[in-house]
Amino acid sequence: MNFSVRSNSGIDVWEIKNKDSQSASGRVFKPFFKESKGARAFAYSSSSFVYGSNTEVKVFNLNYELQYTIPRSRSHVIKFSPKGTFLIVYEIFVSTKESPNSPNLFFYEAETGKELISFAMKKHSEWEPHISNDESVLAIMLAGDVHFYEIANGTFTKSSQKLSGKVGSFSLSPGLSTHVALYLQSAKGSPSMARLFKYPNLDLPIASKSFSKADKVEIFFNKKGNGCLIMTSNDVDSTGASYYGKQALHFLATNGDSFSVPLKAEGPMHNVAWSPKSNQFIVVYGYEPAHATLFNMKCDVVFDFGTGIRNCVYWNDFGNLVLFGAFGNLRGDIEVWDVNKKVQVSSSLATDTTLLEWAPSGDLYLTATTTPRLRQANGFKIWHYSGALLYELMWPDKQELYELTWQKYNEGFWKEPIISAKKVEGIQSSQPQASAKKYVPPNIRLLGEEAANSSIQPPPQGPIPGLPPGYTSAKQSKKPSNKPRNKPAQASQPNEGSPQKPSSQPKQQQKPRPQSNQVQATGDKEVSDKPQINYEDKKKVSAIRKKLKDIKILQEKQEKGEKLDKNQLKKVESKGDLIKELAALKLS
Template sequence: MEVTPALAIRSSVGIELWNSAGLKIPYVPNQNFPRDESKFCRAIVFSADGRFLAWANGTKVEICATKDWKIIFSLPRPKTFYLKFSPSGKYLVTWELFITTKDNAEGTPNLNVYSTADGNCIFSTIQKKNTDWEPHWSMDESILAFMVGGEAFFYETNEAKGFEKPAKKIGGARNGSISISPFGTNPYVAFHLPGAKGSPSMCKIFKYPDLQAAQPIGCKSFFQADRVEMMWNKRSTGLILLTSTEVDSTGASYYGKQALHFMSTRGDSFAVQLKKDGPIHSVSWNPNSTEFCVIYGFMPAKASFFNLKCDSTFDSDEGAINSIYYNPFGNLVILAGFGNLRGNVEVWDVAKKKIVSTLQAPDSTMLEWCQSGEIFVTATTAPRLRMSNGFKVWHYSGALLHETMWPEGQELLEVIWQTYPSGTFTEQPITNVKLEGIKSTQPQASAQAYKPPNARGINIPRPSTATNDNSIPVSAGRKDRRNRPRPASHSKNKSEENDDAKHNDSTSSNNAQSQKFRPISRDSAKKPSKPEDLEKAKRIRALNKKLSDISKLKTRRDKGEHLELNQVQKIDSETSLMKELNDLKIT
């Protein structure tokens, strides 16, 4: 029997589940799923093994079993921002904003671990930062680690008292970080120790439980690394280190510098040599763990594939690309250009290193492969883009299989594929025959170079400031959820067509999004009366400042100025910042 994964959808009007009865059959809402009609859903996630679906709706956290889509637990966590299942779904972790009060200067634990067997909270701790908040698990879930104040605490969950106190700890330096390898009963632990006062930064690899300073199996030192992103391959044989600085001390670039390093669990280490100057846009491991791909350089960028000795095995032609997406089997890879690029998508046969198909997905804010490895979804979502929201399902041959535009006045926030146990799908041969698809109702991106309105002598009127508490137009917020028009597959109404014509150019859509951001009103900025409100107001001011800076960067981008990678990354962070701002306003 053919298995066709469902799509879980989070929007400004709740949580829905959409199903398809086959590869060429359109997706429609699943009537068996208990649709959550809350307007304040902040997070949604499947467990990796596919047993559970969880979401936070602003009142509680719901967990349902995917075998029948029935809710099995409701957790009393109304302020939850983020959710994360452990590798096999035995635990669900929730995170909410950390707040202190006059009566509670130490604050209350804001990260909680729940058992999915009975819904009980088995562990709580304080995790102040919303960046890198996720706990670190070993694949068999026997080890759980948290970073607190630069120190990593390891809990052995297979012991009777595993959550009462940590079994191991490592670190202590400010801004240190760890990464646990995804394979093995006794996993590898990578620990990054930032440099200070002229000393280099250092990354060490340990084999758990041997975490003493003199026990690393590998060590790599490097200068110019304010921040290090650590990426393990699936088999835990190799580790990529993407280092970056806020400012380039050599003076070659005002905005910072990046470098790529490789470490193996055999003790080898290499600097990855790139063939073009400029920023590193994206790095990704092939799921087969034998190669990785890097997109780098000033536009047009280059994509290079490397083996485990860091030798370049293939270089693509230069193009408008900045994103890498391997399918789950690693036999296909997508090289795409999103964000401030036009949405070009190239699907490559990895073994033959040749293009299978090309397509256009302008204004896409996300792309995700289905676990089957043959189809993928692209979507235009808020708050990154608030207009022309919708999602499309594609076959790797380039055929468009499904298209749904979200109703006017509502916002599509997130689209994720249903997951399944390992082994549910098998790798299929790659075919050069294009599957028959449908014709998109959306206009293609303009081939002409974009000119901002002020360069065309056009005055930009001020946008309306009438919004409800979730930054949705007031008229949309008043609509009754049960009476809203259903998202139309393959067709659009007149108002949607007019919107598409107005926002044909992908860059102008990004510009329209930047105009949607507005600082908090004078009334909402009044001095709060409660200590927790003071903390919230302080965070809101900080978010508004960051979003204002991003708006200025987008204006510079739209005028044709070149932006460095860290500036593009700041623009890309707009989605999470606006999500946090919107959530703060409704709590």
């Protein structure tokens, strides 16, 4: 089993030879093929390996013998069509006076390197073409509309069919029949809409779902193409209930079903992933410790994985193992579960993970720390599903690791692994490990060590980073109170945990006392009222939120491999200061 590594020293292809599957020493990990510096992108099909350098694109067979080259020097992404018939090369769009509409998306015949068709894709967010599993239909976004091409014998013929309107995003289904999922933005007061069509009948949708306007929409088809999930996100929650904005998840099926996926906890939706068997999906959601729930095709709950420190989910290729990860701003906890038996198989820790990918054999996975997401402690690790670390390689300082991927194999080449409780011998990581202390939510942490070690449950509203627990927005504070009106608030008794006694003083109108930002531990553990934000501070808060939104866009570009200039990098580095400033404004 092979995998490829792209770094600032070039391309390396590694092989894993398996002598004894029950020990790390029984596996041999070694590179056997190397190419020079300047690698920009790479990809596998089931019969070819290709990478782009600063001068050309090179295509090899799986014996790593050079087949041909293509004179493209700015390849940003390289991919193959579903059956490997077409090689697709995408470059960042560059407009010049001489060539204002120069093409930057190219389709080649994978076997010969012959150019077949090209497109000028000016928006990076819309460049990716969608090809049906049988490679008979191409769908692509051009000038705001979805256009279709019929493919036969290497010829692309433009279809008269297209989808127009305020198209926000779309996706073409895998599977035996071709379906198109489409997101239409709201216009003139009408709601936003997700629709599902069967190609080429694009006049009447077979399923649809309406919802409020979304800033971002992601579409996830299952492997069979008979169901898709629509995740909608708004950067700002207009109700003021959440610092993280507002999200929702909808389901559309080719049999006409449409549902909203019910989630039992408030908070952000971290990740969604279909089982490779196409009959179930998992959602990771809620404030940390986050929930993970398994749903069926009717959006009924099949199994609840409970709560844990997690924000990512990865299925192996067979759907019998699922991995939950805690990456990004979390420390790198990993849980692996046996989906059939509904039991956790292992737990481990892979700090600073920016990339994770299951091996095609289904029993191993790799984790890596890569540039540009993290520029220090770059390296990769190979793990067994039992939690055993089998191999580790760290890059020297000032050297950069960019990307890793496993070689692709024809379906059926690997057999589904049998999940065993038998211990596999591993190695000790050379990297320092994070603290293994139990996670304590911030709103419990502030109550002290005794509360942190108790079974106190956090309030249902999740904490806003940098703000006191139980913080309510200005909009929330306007909700009517259940307390009797025209009665003065009674002063709390210091140093007592029992309920307060009625005051013997005559009732009179009192000026409200300024409220503290600290949690007051009264007998019934109520949290005090929070301060309001004045008009000038609201303007500052709005400006900071806009800056944070811009930074989020820049970070997404970084994750896609785009290089940022000095000013953009400076903006990203200012995120922490902006969050602190936002917290200070809301506390003032």
